[in-house]
Amino acid sequence: KRQGFPEIIYGEGKTAEHILSIMEAIKGKNNNVLVTRITKDKAETIIQQHPEFTYNEGARVLYWLQENQPKEKGKGYIAVVCAGTSDLNVAEEAAITAEVLGCEVRRIYDVGVAGIHRLFDNIEEIQNATASVVVAGMEGALPSVVGGLVSHPVIAVPTSIGYGANFNGLSALLTMLNSCASGISVVNIDNGFGGGYNAALINKLVNKE
Amino acid sequence: KRQGFPEIIYGEGKTAEHILSIMEAIKGKNNNVLVTRITKDKAETIIQQHPEFTYNEGARVLYWLQENQPKEKGKGYIAVVCAGTSDLNVAEEAAITAEVLGCEVRRIYDVGVAGIHRLFDNIEEIQNATASVVVAGMEGALPSVVGGLVSHPVIAVPTSIGYGANFNGLSALLTMLNSCASGISVVNIDNGFGGGYNAALINKLVNKE
Amino acid sequence: KRQGFPEIIYGEGKTAEHILSIMEAIKGKNNNVLVTRITKDKAETIIQQHPEFTYNEGARVLYWLQENQPKEKGKGYIAVVCAGTSDLNVAEEAAITAEVLGCEVRRIYDVGVAGIHRLFDNIEEIQNATASVVVAGMEGALPSVVGGLVSHPVIAVPTSIGYGANFNGLSALLTMLNSCASGISVVNIDNGFGGGYNAALINKLVNKE
Amino acid sequence: KRQGFPEIIYGEGKTAEHILSIMEAIKGKNNNVLVTRITKDKAETIIQQHPEFTYNEGARVLYWLQENQPKEKGKGYIAVVCAGTSDLNVAEEAAITAEVLGCEVRRIYDVGVAGIHRLFDNIEEIQNATASVVVAGMEGALPSVVGGLVSHPVIAVPTSIGYGANFNGLSALLTMLNSCASGISVVNIDNGFGGGYNAALINKLVNKE
Amino acid sequence: KRQGFPEIIYGEGKTAEHILSIMEAIKGKNNNVLVTRITKDKAETIIQQHPEFTYNEGARVLYWLQENQPKEKGKGYIAVVCAGTSDLNVAEEAAITAEVLGCEVRRIYDVGVAGIHRLFDNIEEIQNATASVVVAGMEGALPSVVGGLVSHPVIAVPTSIGYGANFNGLSALLTMLNSCASGISVVNIDNGFGGGYNAALINKLVNKE
Amino acid sequence: KRQGFPEIIYGEGKTAEHILSIMEAIKGKNNNVLVTRITKDKAETIIQQHPEFTYNEGARVLYWLQENQPKEKGKGYIAVVCAGTSDLNVAEEAAITAEVLGCEVRRIYDVGVAGIHRLFDNIEEIQNATASVVVAGMEGALPSVVGGLVSHPVIAVPTSIGYGANFNGLSALLTMLNSCASGISVVNIDNGFGGGYNAALINKLVNKE
Amino acid sequence: KRQGFPEIIYGEGKTAEHILSIMEAIKGKNNNVLVTRITKDKAETIIQQHPEFTYNEGARVLYWLQENQPKEKGKGYIAVVCAGTSDLNVAEEAAITAEVLGCEVRRIYDVGVAGIHRLFDNIEEIQNATASVVVAGMEGALPSVVGGLVSHPVIAVPTSIGYGANFNGLSALLTMLNSCASGISVVNIDNGFGGGYNAALINKLVNKE
Amino acid sequence: KRQGFPEIIYGEGKTAEHILSIMEAIKGKNNNVLVTRITKDKAETIIQQHPEFTYNEGARVLYWLQENQPKEKGKGYIAVVCAGTSDLNVAEEAAITAEVLGCEVRRIYDVGVAGIHRLFDNIEEIQNATASVVVAGMEGALPSVVGGLVSHPVIAVPTSIGYGANFNGLSALLTMLNSCASGISVVNIDNGFGGGYNAALINKLVNKE
Numbered sequence A, B, C, D, E, F, G, H: 001k002r003q004g005f006p007e008i009i010y011g012e013g014k015t016a017e018h019i020l021s022i023m024e025a026i027k028g029k030n031n032n033v034l035v036t037r038i039t040k041d042k043a044e045t046i047i048q049q050h051p052e053f054t055y056n057e058g059a060r061v062l063y064w065l066q067e068n069q070p071k072e073k074g075k076g077y078i079a080v081v082c083a084g085t086s087d088l089n090v091a092e093e094a095a096i097t098a099e100v101l102g103c104e105v106r107r108i109y110d111v112g113v114a115g116i117h118r119l120f121d122n123i124e125e126i127q128n129a130t131a132s133v134v135v136a137g138m139e140g141a142l143p144s145v146v147g148g149l150v151s152h153p154v155i156a157v158p159t160s161i162g163y164g165a166n167f168n169g170l171s172a173l174l175t176m177l178n179s180c181a182s183g184i185s186v187v188n189i190d191n192g193f194g195g196g197y198n199a200a201l202i203n204k205l206v207n208k209e
C-alpha cells in the first residue's frame, strides 16, 4: 500500500501476536492504522507495546491517528446518523473509520424515526454533508427518511439490534434494500466499517484538485 | 350472526354460485354485506342478480351498504393512510371494510416516507382519528413514522408491492413487527380487510353509550 | 411527555447508570415508570436507590405504580390470556405494562388449546373485556380460538417458547398472522410490552368522557 | 405388488399414455386403482378407454373401486376433518385414498377453529374413529384442537391455502409440527394422499384377526 | 386423567419444585409417570425424594415404570430404529416413552443409510413390528429407505444432529416430509417423545379386544 | 423539483394515462425525464403523443434526454460493468439512468469472473472512472473482483438471473453484501436504476466548482 | 478454446440468432457442440439451418456429436443414476453433456430409494464406473445410498421435482449437502449439465496416458 | 474396511473412550487413522495412550500417518487453496484428510479474490494439480475465479466465516452452487473433510495402473 493511505487490519480471528507482526511490517510508512473487530483483551496486549494506539471498546476498533497526516478536512464532511443508545457502537465504528481515512465527521446520534422531531432539528447539518452514513437497527427505517430529505449519497448500515422477528438484523437489512427513497446503498449488517469506508471514498472526491 | 351486524364472505376459492347461495341464506337480515377477494368475473355475475351491490375492482371487494343501517358516524373516525399509487388497492380494501362495518373513514393517500412533508401537512387529521390503518409496501416504514406522531392505536398493513429483496411483502412485514414506535400492531401481508376490521372494532368502543 | 402519562424506558443495552440518569430527569413528574427488558443485576442496583420500585424477574420489568395516579379502572378491563407455565413471563410483561398504563387487568393463565375445556370455563370473563392480549408459544393457536369466541380486538403475542421447527417463535408468529378469525392483530415475538401497550390504548377509549 | 392391494400411481409428470401403459401391466390383478395428482385432460383420455373409472376434479384423483374387493369396513372408520370450502379438495384426496385402501371414511367438513362450536357438535363422531386425518390451511390450528379432544392418532395435513405470510402452506406446516397436543404427526403440504394412506395403514390394524 | 394411563409432564421451563408438586397431585393413581426434557440437576433433586424414579441423562427423561401396570406386551411391538451414536438420545426418548405407555419396544440402533447392509441384516425384525419410529439426523434419509421396506406406519423423527447446511435439523425434517415412500408421517425436530407416543397409540390398536 | 433536475417516474403499477398526466404536470420545466419499469405497451402509447421519447425494451425504461441540458460530462465518468448477455438489461437501466442524470457513462459489458482475462483487458478504463456500477447475477462475484482492483466507490447491483439455489437473486445479493473487498455498497436485486442513481450522485461531486 | 474440445453455449436468455452467430464463429473447429437450456422453438430454428444437430426436448439440450471426434471411450465410463420418470430430464442433460465431452455413459434410470431392490439389481454396473452422477428430487436420498455402496466420486444433482415442503428442490439440495456417506459433492438444483461436466472431467483422468 | 485403506472416525459427539475403543478394534490393520471434529481435550486423552498420533487444533483433526503406507505420491497432487487467516482451519482439515488418504498436497493459502494478483502468482501450481479444493468464507467467490482458470475438477468448500448477512456460511454456499464457471462441485459448509476426501478419490484415478 502506498504511503499516506491508512493500513486497515480485520482483527476477527487473528491473535494479538499476528496483528502485532502485521504492524511491524508496515512500521515506518507514516500511515494511520485501523484494526477492526478486535476484542478488549487483544487490544490491551497491543497497547502495552504501542501506547500511541486508542481502543474504542464499544466499536471494537483500535487505531492510530498520526499527527503529521495530510488532513483532507476543510472541504466536505461526513454525517454519521443514528437513533440513540443501541446503534451507537456501529455508528462509532463508521465514524472512526472515516476519521482514520482522513475525513471530518459530524456525529448526529440522537435522532430516530419514532421521535422524528429531533431529526428535523438536525436536518440542515445532515443535508450539508458530502455523504451520510445512516445506522439503524430494529425496523431500520431511518435511512429512508433521511434519504428523502438529502440529495447526497446515503450509505445505510443495518444493525443486529432487536429481537424476535428482527432475525439478527435481517429486518433492518431488507428495509434498507427496499427503500423507496433514491440515493441509498447498503452494506452488511453491523458493518460500520463499510459504511465509513464508502462515505470516505465519496468525500475524498470533493477534495481532489 | 345477529341483525345489524354486517355479513362478511371470504370470496377466494368460492364460485359465484356458492357466494350467491350464501347471500340467499342471509337475505332479510337487513345487514350490510361484504365479499372480499372476489374477481371481477364473479362480481359481475352476482351484480346481474343484485344490482344494488358495488364492486371495487382494485380492492377486489363487492359490497352492499344499506341505507337504513344504524350509523355509528359522528363520534370518532378512522384514518386510512398510505403512500400513493401502489398501495392504494389494499388501502381501499381497509377503508371499505371499515365503512361496511359502520364507521366514518378519512382517506389520507398521498403521504409517504420518501417525501415526508406531505405527511406533515396531513398529520392533524390523522392524529384526531380514533385509530388509524397505515398501509405500506416496499420497506414499509410509514407505520413507524405515523406511530411516533399519534397516540391512538395504529394497525399496520404490509403490502406485497416491491421487487427483489422485498420477497413479496416480507420486508414490509418485518419492518412493521420490529417498529420502535409503540402502539402498532400488524396484520397479514395485503390484508386490508384485517386492517379495516380491527380499526372498526376499536372505533366502535367510543360509540358505546 | 405530559404529566400523568407513564414514562417507559427500554432497558436492553442500557447500563444501570444510564437508566438512573433518565429517571433523574423525569423526577417530580408524578408519573408511573416502567423499565422493560432489564436484567436482575441492573434492577437491583436501581432498587437500592429507589426502593419504591418493584422488579418482576420473569417478565424482566422494573416499575413504579404511584398511589396518586388517576385510576382509569372501573370502566372496562383487559384480559391477558395464556396457556400456562411456559408463556407466563411474556404474559406478565403484558399485564404489568397495561397496569402501569392505568388499566385494570384480569389474568387468565391456565387455558390452552390442547385442553380446550379450561378455556371454555373462563370464556365469559374474557368476552366481557374491552380487549384481550393472547400470548402463545409453540404452535400459537390460542389467539385464533379466542378470536372466534369474542367480539373485541385481540392483540396476539407470539412467544419464542418451543424447539425444533418452532424456529424461535417464527411458527407462532406465522400462525397468528394467518389467523382465519377476524379481529386479531399481532406484535413482535416475545413483545409482551407491545401487547399490553396496544390493549391499554384501546381500553382508554371507553374511559374517554 | 400382491393381489388385493390397491395399485397407486403418482400422476404428476406422467402422460396419459404412460399411465395407461402402467394400467395395462396391472390388469387382471383385481385390485383397486388410484391415480393421484392427475389433470382433467389426462383423466378424460383415460376414462374414454376405462369408463369404469371415476375422476374427482377438485382432488385431482382418478380411481376404480372394485365391487369384489374384500371390504375391511365394519370394524373401525377414519374421520376426515376440515374447516370448509377452501381445504375441501385436499380432504377429498385423503378420503378417497382411504376408501380405495378399503376403509370406511366419515367426512366432517364444516368445522373450523374460528367457529369452534361446529366442531363440538361433531366431536363424538370424530372421537369414535380409529384415526383421523385433519386438514387445515391458513394458520393450521385445527389439528391441535382436535388432538386435544381425541385419544387416537391424528394425521395432520397442512394445505397451501392462504396468502401473504402463509408462504404457500409453510405457516400451517409449522403450526402442526409444533402442536402441543400429543398424538399428532404430519405429512407434506397438500399431501392429502399421505394423510389418507397413513390413516388407512392404522385402521387396518383393528381389522387384523 | 383416568387411572392406568401414564402421567406425562413436559419438564422444560419447570422448576424441580413445580414438577414435584404436580407429582404430589397425581399420587395414588397407580400410573406410570414420564417427565421429558428435564435436566440432570432437576432430576436428581426429584430422585432424592422419589428414589423409585429412573433418569436417562442422554434422553433427558425421568420416569417411573410401575410393576403392577397392565402390560400390553405380547401382541405387537414397536421398532425404534436409528443410525448410531449421534441420534441415540432422541431414539431413547422415543423408546422409553413407548415403554412408559405400556408397549414392548425393540431397539435397532446400528443401522444407517451410508452402510445399508446393517439395515438389511435387521430388516425382518423391523418389518414384523406394528409400527416403527425411525430417528435420523444429518440428511435424514433412513425413514425413506425403511418406509420402502415395511408395510406398517412409520413415524419419522428428524434430529438436529449435523452442521452447516443442516440448519439445526431443517435438512432432515424436509427430507422426511418429502419422502417418496408412502406410510411415513413426521414429528418435530428432536421430538423423540412424539415419535414414541404416536407409535404407542398405533400399537395399542392391536391389543384392543 | 427544481429545474434542470431530471424527473423520475416509477412506472410499475401506473397506467399509461397516469404517467401521461404526470408528464403534463412537469411540462415546460426543461428537464430530462425517465420512466422506469414500464412495459412496451404503455411506452408505445406514450410515444405516440411524445415521439421525442426513446424506449429501451430490455431495460424497460422510457426517457427523454434534452439537447439543451447542462452537460456535466468532461470531468469524470461512470463505468457500468457486467458479464454479458444475461445481466445486460439491468446494466442498461443503470447506464441510461446515469445518462439521464447528466453523466458520461462507459459500458464495459463483456467481462465476467469465469473468464477473468477479459476483465483485465478493460481494467484501466474501469479504474479511471469516478465510480462504477457492477452488475452481476448467478453467484454475483464480479463486484468483489472489481472492488479489489479499483479505489473508487463500487455500487453493486445483484440480478435475479440464475436458477435453483439462486433463489431469484438472493445468492448474488448475499455475495455482494459479504464482499471482503472494501468500497462496495449494494442496492436491491435488479435495481439498475438505484445503481445508476447512486453512481451519478457520486460523479456529480467531482463537477462541483 | 482449443480444437477437439467441445463448445458449450448456455442457451437461457439468448435468441436463436445470437446462438447461431456464436455457432458461425466456431465453425470449422471440428468440435462437438452443446447448447443447454434451449427451448424447442429456438432449437427448431437452428436445426433448419443445421440439420446435423439433435434436440432433446425433455433435457432442453441441442447438440452435435461429430463422427471424427477422438473417442475417449474404452477406458472407464460414467454411471448416470436416477429414480424414474420425474427426474429423467435432468439425468438426460447430465448424460448427453458427458457424451458430448467424449465419455461413455451408462444410464441406470429405474432405481429409487422407495424400492431399493431395483438399485441392488444394478449396483455392480454403478460400482464399476469411474464416477457416477446421481440425480434425485423430492427427498433426494438416492446419492446417500449410492455413495455408501461405491468407492468412486459421486456427483449429486438435486432436482426441483416435488411439491409443498420441497421448496423447489431445496429439500433435495440440503439432503445431498448433509449426506453422511463420504465421496459426494453437489451441484445446483436441476443442474444436470454440471453433473455431467464434473463427472466427465473426472473420467478423463483415467484416459490420460 | 480393507487393509491399506485409512480408518476415518467422525469425532463429534463421541467420547474419548468411545473413540479409543474403535481404535482398539482396528488395531493391527496397518492403516492410517483420521479422527475429525475432535476437541483438544479428547485428543489429548487419546494421545496419552497413542503418542504416535498428531493433533491439529485449528483443524480439529487427530491422525496417524503410518510410515509403511503405500505412497501414491509421485503422480498427481492436490492443490488446497484459500484466502488467508480465517479459512485456514478448514483448509487444513481438507489437506490433512487428503494426506491421510495417501495423496500429495500443495497448500496455496495466501490468495484471495480481493487481492487477485497473489492468486495469479500461484496459478500455475494450481493448474497443474489433478484436482483442487478451494476453501472460502464470506462471499465465497474464490472457487468461481479458480474454476475459470483451471481445467480440472474443483471441490468448493464454503466456510462459516463472516458475519451479518453471511448467515453462518449460507452466503458462501449459495455463491458456490451458483458458480458460472464449470467444473465446480460443492460440499457442506465447513466440511473440509469432504473437500479433501473427494479430491483424494479423484487423484487416486491417475495412479491406477
Ligand SMILES: Nc1ncnc2c1ncn2[C@@H]1O[C@H](COP(=O)(O)O)[C@@H](O)[C@H]1O
Pocket: B008, B009, B010, B011, B036, B037, B191, B193, B194, C180, C181, C182, D084, D085
Ligand atoms: N381478505 C380476508 N383475509 C382474511 N380473512 C378474511 C378476509 N375476508 C374475510 N375474511 C374472514 O373470513 C370470514 C368468512 O369466511 P367464509 O365463511 O369462508 O366466507 C369472515 O368472517 C372473516 O373473518
Ligand SMILES: Nc1ncnc2c1ncn2[C@@H]1O[C@H](COP(=O)(O)O)[C@@H](O)[C@H]1O
Pocket: D008, D009, D010, D011, D036, D037, D191, D193, D194, E180, E181, E182, G084, G085
Ligand atoms: N400425491 C402423492 N404425494 C406423494 N406421494 C404419492 C402421491 N401419490 C402417489 N404417491 C406415491 O407414489 C408411488 C407411485 O409412484 P409412481 O410409481 O411414480 O407412480 C405410490 O406408491 C405412492 O407411494
Ligand SMILES: Nc1ncnc2c1ncn2[C@@H]1O[C@H](COP(=O)(O)O)[C@@H](O)[C@H]1O
Pocket: A180, A181, A182, B084, B085, F008, F009, F010, F011, F036, F037, F191, F193, F194
Ligand atoms: N426502478 C426503480 N426502483 C426503485 N425505485 C425507483 C425506480 N424507479 C424510480 N424509483 C424511485 O421512484 C421515484 C418516483 O416514484 P413515483 O412518484 O411513484 O413515480 C423516483 O424518484 C425514484 O426515487
Ligand SMILES: Nc1ncnc2c1ncn2[C@@H]1O[C@H](COP(=O)(O)O)[C@@H](O)[C@H]1O
Pocket: E084, E085, G180, G181, G182, H008, H009, H010, H011, H036, H037, H191, H193, H194
Ligand atoms: N467432518 C466430517 N464431516 C462429514 N462426514 C464425516 C466427517 N468426518 C468423518 N465423516 C464421515 O463419517 C464416517 C465415520 O463415521 P462414524 O462411524 O460415526 O465415526 C466416515 O467414514 C466419513 O464418511
Ligand SMILES: [Mg+2]
Pocket: A146, A147, A148, A149, A150, A151, A152, A181, A182, A183
Ligand atoms: Mg435523497
Ligand SMILES: [Mg+2]
Pocket: B146, B147, B148, B149, B150, B151, B152, B181, B182, B183
Ligand atoms: Mg404512538
Ligand SMILES: [Mg+2]
Pocket: C146, C147, C148, C149, C150, C151, C152, C181, C182, C183
Ligand atoms: Mg372475534
Ligand SMILES: [Mg+2]
Pocket: D146, D147, D148, D149, D150, D151, D152, D181, D182, D183
Ligand atoms: Mg389426543
Ligand SMILES: [Mg+2]
Pocket: E146, E147, E148, E149, E150, E151, E152, E181, E182, E183
Ligand atoms: Mg411402506
Ligand SMILES: [Mg+2]
Pocket: F146, F147, F148, F149, F150, F151, F152, F181, F182, F183
Ligand atoms: Mg476497492
Ligand SMILES: [Mg+2]
Pocket: G146, G147, G148, G149, G150, G151, G152, G181, G182, G183
Ligand atoms: Mg462412497
Ligand SMILES: [Mg+2]
Pocket: H146, H147, H148, H149, H150, H151, H152, H181, H182, H183
Ligand atoms: Mg474450469
